[in-house]
Amino acid sequence: TVKRGKPMVTSLNVDTALLQEAIELTGETAIENLVEIALRAYIQRLKQMKILELFGTIDYEENYDYKQQRNIA
Template identity: 55%
Template structure:
Protein backbone atom coordinates (compact mmCIF):
# COMPACT_ATOMS: atom_id res chain seq x y z
CA UNK A 1 0.00 0.00 0.00
CA UNK A 2 1.32 3.42 -0.85
CA UNK A 3 0.61 6.27 1.56
CA UNK A 4 1.98 9.79 1.36
CA UNK A 5 2.66 11.29 4.77
CA UNK A 6 4.10 14.54 5.99
CA UNK A 7 6.33 13.49 8.90
CA UNK A 8 8.59 15.78 10.88
CA UNK A 9 12.04 15.41 9.30
CA UNK A 10 13.83 15.82 12.64
CA UNK A 11 11.73 13.02 14.11
CA UNK A 12 12.50 10.72 11.17
CA UNK A 13 16.23 11.46 11.42
CA UNK A 14 16.19 10.79 15.15
CA UNK A 15 14.37 7.50 14.60
CA UNK A 16 16.89 6.51 11.92
CA UNK A 17 19.77 7.29 14.28
CA UNK A 18 18.22 5.23 17.09
CA UNK A 19 17.25 2.23 15.01
CA UNK A 20 19.08 -0.27 12.89
CA UNK A 21 16.85 0.57 9.94
CA UNK A 22 18.30 1.91 6.72
CA UNK A 23 15.34 3.73 5.15
CA UNK A 24 12.56 6.02 6.26
CA UNK A 25 10.05 3.43 5.04
CA UNK A 26 11.59 0.80 7.30
CA UNK A 27 11.57 3.14 10.29
CA UNK A 28 7.89 3.96 9.83
CA UNK A 29 7.00 0.29 9.38
CA UNK A 30 8.94 -0.69 12.50
CA UNK A 31 7.25 2.08 14.47
CA UNK A 32 3.82 0.89 13.37
CA UNK A 33 4.65 -2.71 14.32
CA UNK A 34 5.80 -1.57 17.76
CA UNK A 35 2.65 0.55 18.15
CA UNK A 36 0.39 -2.40 17.30
CA UNK A 37 2.33 -4.72 19.61
CA UNK A 38 2.08 -2.25 22.48
CA UNK A 39 -1.66 -1.79 21.99
CA UNK A 40 -2.16 -5.58 21.96
CA UNK A 41 -0.19 -5.84 25.22
CA UNK A 42 -2.39 -3.17 26.76
CA UNK A 43 -5.50 -5.18 25.79
CA UNK A 44 -4.08 -8.19 27.63
CA UNK A 45 -3.52 -6.08 30.74
CA UNK A 46 -7.21 -5.16 30.67
CA UNK A 47 -8.03 -8.85 31.19
CA UNK A 48 -6.29 -9.01 34.57
CA UNK A 49 -8.82 -9.37 37.33
CA UNK A 50 -11.57 -10.65 35.04
CA UNK A 51 -11.05 -14.37 35.70
CA UNK A 52 -12.83 -15.99 38.63
CA UNK A 53 -10.71 -18.48 40.55
CA UNK A 54 -11.91 -21.36 42.69
CA UNK A 55 -10.86 -20.61 46.27
CA UNK A 56 -10.83 -24.34 47.06
CA UNK A 57 -8.38 -25.23 44.27
CA UNK A 58 -5.21 -26.79 45.67
CA UNK A 59 -2.46 -26.43 43.10
CA UNK A 60 0.05 -28.21 45.38
CA UNK A 61 -2.14 -31.30 45.43
CA UNK A 62 -2.26 -31.30 41.63
CA UNK A 63 1.55 -31.35 41.47
CA UNK A 64 1.76 -34.62 43.39
CA UNK A 65 -0.79 -36.55 41.31
CA UNK A 66 0.68 -38.95 38.79
Protein backbone atom coordinates in the same frame (compact mmCIF):
# COMPACT_ATOMS: atom_id res chain seq x y z
CA THR B 1 1.90 -18.10 10.05
CA VAL B 2 0.76 -14.60 9.28
CA LYS B 3 0.99 -13.61 5.64
CA ARG B 4 2.29 -10.16 4.94
CA GLY B 5 0.02 -7.95 2.93
CA LYS B 6 0.84 -6.18 -0.27
CA PRO B 7 2.64 -2.88 0.17
CA MET B 8 0.47 0.21 -0.02
CA VAL B 9 1.87 3.27 -1.73
CA THR B 10 1.05 6.39 0.25
CA SER B 11 2.34 9.85 0.94
CA LEU B 12 3.09 10.85 4.54
CA ASN B 13 4.00 14.10 6.20
CA VAL B 14 6.21 13.07 9.12
CA ASP B 15 8.04 15.30 11.57
CA THR B 16 11.69 15.43 10.44
CA ALA B 17 12.95 15.43 14.02
CA LEU B 18 11.04 12.21 14.73
CA LEU B 19 12.47 10.58 11.63
CA GLN B 20 15.99 11.66 12.56
CA GLU B 21 15.62 10.29 16.07
CA ALA B 22 14.28 7.00 14.71
CA ILE B 23 17.22 6.76 12.30
CA GLU B 24 19.67 7.38 15.13
CA LEU B 25 18.03 4.82 17.43
CA THR B 26 17.54 2.06 14.87
CA GLY B 27 20.30 2.66 12.35
CA GLU B 28 17.63 2.18 9.69
CA THR B 29 17.69 4.86 7.00
CA ALA B 30 14.88 3.68 4.71
CA ILE B 31 11.76 5.64 5.63
CA GLU B 32 9.48 2.78 4.55
CA ASN B 33 11.25 0.44 6.98
CA LEU B 34 11.07 2.99 9.79
CA VAL B 35 7.31 3.36 9.31
CA GLU B 36 6.88 -0.41 9.32
CA ILE B 37 9.01 -0.77 12.46
CA ALA B 38 6.95 1.94 14.17
CA LEU B 39 3.64 0.37 13.17
CA ARG B 40 4.71 -3.06 14.38
CA ALA B 41 5.85 -1.61 17.73
CA TYR B 42 2.61 0.35 18.08
CA ILE B 43 0.46 -2.69 17.33
CA GLN B 44 2.47 -4.82 19.76
CA ARG B 45 2.00 -2.21 22.48
CA LEU B 46 -1.75 -2.05 21.91
CA LYS B 47 -2.00 -5.84 22.14
CA GLN B 48 0.00 -5.79 25.38
CA MET B 49 -2.36 -3.17 26.82
CA LYS B 50 -5.38 -5.35 25.94
CA ILE B 51 -3.80 -8.29 27.76
CA LEU B 52 -3.13 -6.10 30.81
CA GLU B 53 -6.82 -5.14 30.87
CA LEU B 54 -7.60 -8.81 31.59
CA PHE B 55 -5.46 -8.79 34.74
CA GLY B 56 -7.59 -9.62 37.75
CA THR B 57 -10.68 -10.56 35.74
CA ILE B 58 -10.44 -14.32 36.23
CA ASP B 59 -12.26 -15.68 39.27
CA TYR B 60 -10.91 -18.94 40.68
CA GLU B 61 -12.74 -21.35 42.92
CA GLU B 62 -12.13 -20.69 46.60
CA ASN B 63 -9.86 -23.73 47.10
CA TYR B 64 -8.27 -23.77 43.65
CA ASP B 65 -4.95 -25.65 43.70
CA TYR B 66 -2.87 -24.43 40.77
CA LYS B 67 0.00 -26.76 41.70
CA GLN B 68 -2.21 -29.81 41.33
CA GLN B 69 -3.51 -28.48 38.00
CA ARG B 70 0.07 -28.28 36.67
CA ASN B 71 0.65 -31.99 37.40
CA ILE B 72 -2.39 -33.21 35.45
CA ALA B 73 -0.82 -33.00 32.00
